[in-house]
Amino acid sequence: MMASQKAMLHRVGLALALALLLVMPWLLGSYQLRLFTEAVIFSLYAVSYNMLLGYAGLLSFGHAMFFGWGAFSFAVALNHFPGIPLMGAVMLAVASTTVIGLVVGVLLLRVKGTPFALLTLAFNALVFAIGIKWHSVTGGDDGLSIATPALNLGFTDLVVSSGPNFYYFTLVIVGAAIAFAWYFTRTAMGQSVLLIRENEERMRFLGYNTNVSRLILFVLSGALAGLAGSFYAILNSFVSLDAVSIEMTTKVLLMTFIGGTGQFLGPVAGAFFFTYVQNFLSDLTDNWPLIMGALFIAMVLWVPGGLAGLAAKLSGGRKDDDPDGTLAGME
């Protein structure tokens, strides 16, 4: 197929997908729409995680600390500053997650490979412990209820806490964040992180400050996870410690890996797959995590490229960023 034809096909596909996303509220009932919105939010969470795992080759077991930090700081902002505009609270959440990402990143990026993976887990446990102990701010085991304020559009106030309005609000903001992440991976900055994963020494010889590049990616990834966390808080009108738990980290790991780390849209596919399969399985059995875990192990053993890798293999086309799902950069 000619390159121009292929680009044309991509453009048509993209337009169709966008149109489908826009008419979703007419196609789905309110329960199904809520599920779909949840999958969109988790897509951003998984995409942000894959910036670490897929692009930088950094295996983190502590991504929920950013997701949860975003969710909690959003809720705290709403509860402690009455009258704060909705977008103000979201921005405050993202900003505070950025600061935390910077602090944690400076400390953790001193080490690489397995010690890094292990320390992210320890930091996640620390943030979780703060969540339990700092009862006056986080509500501890009780969590925090929030009342999402209306979105001020200048000419009118729009209630966006649920239903189609929340779906469109999510689609615009979260969609923009995912698009930004995609754009970032295409910039010279984003590409340099990919190259550092492949051969850090060489990149250093070429004059790149690899530590700074990695730190920027780490902070950005954390900030996007924080944004996903604050939308998760709006979705549930409630924040509990579940948002910052190891289970939430496990969730994003399963989503990303099942979807495939080698391609940008892999984690999005994984987030949708996970959300819908979990919803389906939890109707059938309380032991759905067992099935999900078995599926994950089966993927690790036999389909290391994930769903996206499988699709690429079946279609025989598109070169994978990471053909065998073999992630470099781990010593």
Place this chain on the structure above:
Amino acid sequence: MGEAAVFFLHGLAYAGLLFLVSSGLTLVFGMMNVLNFAHASFYMLGAYFAYSILCFTGNFWLALAISPIILLVIGAFVERFLLRKVHVHGHVHELLLTFGLAYIIQEAVKLLWGTTPMAMPVAGFLAETVNFFGVVYPIYRLFIFCLSALLGLGMALVLFKTRIGIIVRAAVDDSPMVDALGINVPMVFMGVFAVGAALSGFAGVAAGPLLSVFPGMAGSILVDAFVVIVMGGMGSLGGAVLASFIIGELQSFGVLLFPDFSLALIYMLMALVLVLKPEGLFGEKQ
């Protein structure tokens, strides 16, 4: 003074458990660069198996003997049929595999034994107390410490006084070279992995009567064991001994002195070690 002694002994008991769990973890990491997330799950399984054996037979010693043997078999199986298969894909996949395994064991335990914590009573002289330097102290905690000291000594003897020990230590140091000398390194690795699982199983059986048996027990010791091997230096047995002792005592006295910050203390100490000596107390510079 009496109170401090009691807390010191409490710390020793926990340090013993930590050492049993982290020694296998650190040796396996030293040999194959694989951090086994499921290692603490072996500890939990050890406790649950012991609980069931205790329910059927009522004999604690039987549980202490059989449960680690079951874990030895499980460990060998996991290494041979799961871990070795993903070895070619690199370390990320090995980590992910053990992570998935830990997740599955967690859920399987909830399915088989339920989620409520279960008490695991010991009978006979273990349930009694002893007058120890003027302090009345439960024998069982001393027993835990003695058990882990004995197992630790046994491990040290095997590692430093036998031919198998030389091979294992050499493989921790430089496994490709040992492989080149004609020694079956994958076999050695399987053995170390299985023995590590069995040691974890011992720790699990010992922890059951002390901490009760519950599905969260794997997660709670996992993070502590990670801190131990990072602090001690990954692959170093001596480091694991020292770091287990430090963490155990810190836990114990932390709860006594600063009940709200005991957890943070451990992380602060770990952060300090990482900043001053990133390779750990006994670790080698890479």
